[in-house]
Amino acid sequence: MTARAGHAVDAAILARWEPIIGIEVHCQLRTASKMFCGCSTASDGAPPNSLTCPVCLGLPGALPVANRHAVELVLTTGIAIGARNPETTRWERKNYFYPDLPKGYQISQYEIPLTADGRLTIETSDGPFTVGITRAHLEEDTARLVHATTADGRPVSLIDFNRSGVPLMEIVTEPDIRTAEQARRYAEELQLLLRAIDVSDADMEKGQLRVEANISIRSRGSTAYGTRVEVKNMNSFRSVERAIGFEIARQATAIEGGEAVIQETRGWDEDRGFTYHQRTKEHSDDYRYFPEPDLPPLRIERAWLARLREGLPELPAARRARYVDVLGLSAYDASVIVNDAAMSAAFEAVIRSDPSLSVKEVANLVTGDYGRAARETDVRGVGGLVGKAAAPEIADLLRRVAAGDLSRPNAKEVLAAHIETGEPIGAIVDRRGLRQISDAGALTATVDDVLAANPSAIADYRAGKRQAIGFLVGQVMKATRGQANAEVAAATILGRLEKASG
Numbered sequence: 069m070t071a072r073a074g075h076a077v078d079a080a081i082l083a084r085w086e087p088i089i090g091i092e093v094h095c096q097l098r099t100a101s102k103m104f105c106g107c108s109t110a111s112d113g114a115p116p117n118s119l120t121c122p123v124c125l126g127l128p129g130a131l132p133v134a135n136r137h138a139v140e141l142v143l144t145t146g147i148a149i150g151a152r153n154p155e156t157t158r159w160e161r162k163n164y165f166y167p168d169l170p171k172g173y174q175i176s177q178y179e180i181p182l183t184a185d186g187r188l189t190i191e192t193s194d195g196p197f198t199v200g201i202t203r204a205h206l207e208e209d210t211a212r213l214v215h216a217t218t219a220d221g222r223p224v225s226l227i228d229f230n231r232s233g234v235p236l237m238e239i240v241t242e243p244d245i246r247t248a249e250q251a252r253r254y255a256e257e258l259q260l261l262l263r264a265i266d267v268s269d270a271d272m273e274k275g276q277l278r279v280e281a282n283i284s285i286r287s288r289g290s291t292a293y294g295t296r297v298e299v300k301n302m303n304s305f306r307s308v309e310r311a312i313g314f315e316i317a318r319q320a321t322a323i324e325g326g327e328a329v330i331q332e333t334r335g336w337d338e339d340r341g342f343t344y345h346q347r348t349k350e351h352s353d354d355y356r357y358f359p360e361p362d363l364p365p366l367r368i369e370r371a372w373l374a375r376l377r378e379g380l381p382e383l384p385a386a387r388r389a390r391y392v393d394v395l396g397l398s399a400y401d402a403s404v405i406v407n408d409a410a411m412s413a414a415f416e417a418v419i420r421s422d423p424s425l426s427v428k429e430v431a432n433l434v435t436g437d438y439g440r441a442a443r444e445t446d447v448r449g450v451g452g453l454v455g456k457a458a459a460p461e462i463a464d465l466l467r468r469v470a471a472g473d474l475s476r477p478n479a480k481e482v483l484a485a486h487i488e489t490g491e492p493i494g495a496i497v498d499r500r501g502l503r504q505i506s507d508a509g510a511l512t513a514t515v516d517d518v519l520a521a522n523p524s525a526i527a528d529y530r531a532g533k534r535q536a537i538g539f540l541v542g543q544v545m546k547a548t549r550g551q552a553n554a555e556v557a558a559a560t561i562l563g564r565l566e567k568a569s570g
């Protein structure tokens with residue numbers, strides 16, 4: 069038996085073995101300056117090693133000063149996941165040697181994290197599932213290693229210290245997760261939460277959110293834990309699910325083949341779909357944690373937490389519930405909208421602009437034509453709307469469609485023009501002559517022309533092929549540049565055909 073590259077785990081394996089999965093997430097925080105110095109965190113496009121100082125380069129004699137805003141972002145995360153906070157916390161040195169760690173140690177937290185004992189509920193194909201969160205603590209990021217090849221073909225490793233010292237939050241779950249799907253959904257929901265509370269951009273492609281999984285398996289019915297393996301280098305949610313699925317199958321195959329699973333760190337090869345050995349896994353004792361002598365303990369006042377709690381926005385789970393329970397959307401529509409910041413901003417703004425609108429029609433628009441426009445541009449205007457869009461104008465568009473004054477195909481064209489230019493909906497409709505034709509008398513001549521030009525479609529209809537009417541309606545829509553009311557056009561066509569056959 070062999071583990072298959074990147075495939076879902078066989079049901080037969082899962083019948084014999086129970087996966088035990090814990091997730092560690094490292095998240096770069098949205099701050100202007102680094103964790104212990106004043107250097108900028110805006111490293112995108114910056115020349116290598118240009119955003120550095122003696123503190124983040126680890127030069128002798130340089131003293132750190134903690135970033136208050138970074139601390140607040142971790143505390144805010146703790147509030148959002150229902151965690152508890154200690155009255156006092158402290159910084160500790162995590163000692164290990166690696167080229168991307170200039171001091172030879174990392175300022176982190178170990179014994180007293182900023183927040184602990186939280187939880188996050190996710191939706192899976194098997195229903196809701198709650199993941200316990202052990203801790204969320206604050207530390208400094210490492211430098212970035214760049215592996216390259218010289219002009220004469222020699223491999224080299226270069227170091228860019230721009231990332232060194234960037235505030236990093238580590239979020240560690242309990243070993244509660246049992247499937248690769250649950251792991252992926254947890255990571256997705258956590259990213260959504262971090263973005264909603266404005267803690268991080270959490271972009272996996274940019275390395276702002278890094279997901280690592282600790283995976284072991286045990287015989288079904290057993291309570292003892294197996295040997296834990298850590299998997300790194302998962303750069304997308306798809307990779308998280310595939311890598312964990314592969315690793316579960318790999319461990320089962322090894323044990324059933326008489327091999328021992330060793331505690332190690334493995335990387336994920338996305339292209340080839342398998343995990344590979346990187347190094348033997350360290351234990352916490354190997355890091356020789358001890359209190360950071362250059363930073364005092366940090367006292368967390370209740371009033372400070374209360375202010376952060378008051379500033380917390382509506383969380384994704386609460387928003388989904390409100391959309392379903394109060395507004396009457398389906399669970400699917402609610403999830404699609406809440407999972408996309410641009411769609412959610414538009415939905416909220418349009419509903420506020422005109423509460424009399426059908427929430428289902430608003431949802432259809434923002435998940436359809438508006439959602440496609442949002443994916444095509446990164447430009448955000450007033451209230452987070454795409455481009456130059458305005459909520460009252462989008463509401464006007466929906467009212468015109470509902471009243472039969474604007475066809476849905478033409479509404480798409482008008483919406484695109486409004487997003488691009490900000491021109492009022494009414495002005496676009498009038499200038500382009502796109503008012504919907506709902507008067508049957510006004511469509512009669514066009515219908516007659518279409519029938520005369522398509523005798524084969526008429527013959528198909530008379531032969532019992534009802535879909536021929538759809539074709540003829542499409543021809544009327546084409547002839548009127550989408551202005552014809554499709555229902556009126558269909559009724560007019562049927563009336564003319566019945567009259568001709570009578």
